[in-house]
Amino acid sequence: MARSILIVAGEPSGDLHASNLVKDLKSLKTDLEFFGLGGLLCKEAGVDIDFDIKRLAVIGLVDVLKNIFTIGKVFKGILKKVDSRKTDLAILVDYPGFNLRLAKELSKRGVPVIYYISPQVWAWGADRISIIKKCVAKILVFFKFEEDLYKKRGVSSEFVGNPLLETVKTTLTKDEILKKYNLSKTKPVIALLPGSRAMEIKTLLKIMAGSAGIIAKELPGAQFVVAKYKHLPAALYEEVLKEQPLDIRIVDGDSYNILSVSYFAIVASGTATLETAIIGTPFVIMYKVGLVNYIAYKIVAKTRVLGLVNVVAGRVIVPELLQYDATPEKIARESLEILRDGRKRAAIVSELARVKASLGAPGASHRAARAILPYLQ
Secondary structure, eight states: OOEEEEEEEOSHHHHHHHHHHHHHHHHHOSSEEEEEEEOHHHHHTTEEEEEEGGGTOOOHHHHHHHTHHHHHHHHHHHHHHHHHSOOOEEEEESOHHHHHHHHHHHHHTTOOEEEESOOOTTTSOTTHHHHHHHHOSEEEESSHHHHHHHHHTTOOEEEOOOTHHHHOOOOSOHHHHHHHTTOOSSSOEEEEEOOSSHHHIIIIIHHHHHHHHHHHHHSTTOEEEEEEOTTSOHHHHHHHHTTOOSOEEEEESOHHHHHHTOSEEEEESSHHHHHHHHHTOOEEEEEOOOHHHHHHHHHHOOSSOOOHHHHHHTSOOSOEEEGGGOSHHHHHHHHHHHHHOHHHHHHHHHHHHHHHHTTOOSOHHHHHHHHHGGGGO
């Protein structure tokens, strides 16, 4: 009889990691059926998607409150699916506000829970560790310091390495990339990565474009490229950029290749900061949210840095321009300091290499799959 596994991945990055994990589990054990919440990548990996990721891709307290009824409906729908079939295991991927509540309900039903990708308990929500200890059979983490943190609190945890080491790869040579996008070899390319959600594009890309306009005046000939998230419409980006007289090209779903030929990047805080670090391109981090979300963040935040690459490094190695500092002028000033100072840029490249080395060896999702197998015996 096939084993039935619930997958819950409520965000684009979680959808990516969950899909790879599903593929590796299938390669190790063929009698597995997957269902639950995810996106296109999970669906392509063979997950029966009962609830689409688009319904839950929200940011911050305000968005959660606006979508509270939709979130509640999906939550109840998942539990109804669990109750209607024999669910042998649940794999919850990141998305802690939703998934930790779900873990409690699954625990009551006797469904073993594996948590894949740790909530950022080191940044905020340390009280969540007690919930994980009580309701989660095992947590598989991407960073060594997370494994140590959980073990000190008596939580069964395992550092499997970071799967981004396998997914963050270029597919073309530098010359091929430049030729494909008609970019000059002699003028610096500056990449803009505004995030993967529509609201981020509307808010952050406008600021990034303003920064690009200032940088262009100081560095004539600089080439600016927006790495578009492949599941968002180009019209969304075009609408934001139409007010910017500067020629900013939009490249669809090819961020790794673009980063590899970029001399510098401006990156929205999130998984992209770690992806950029793996590529090795120097960058600055920026982010801005609504006032209510910012106040909520400041109340619960436990760390003085937000960028994941700085958290992993244990110190600020890449400048962060957040909220009131996330202005075109301040971002441009920080960027120009690095662009003009070869030593400063080289120091950042060196620090990024150290961060990459700390992420473990390739094969994280396969190791995660092997760690899950005992719970399917």
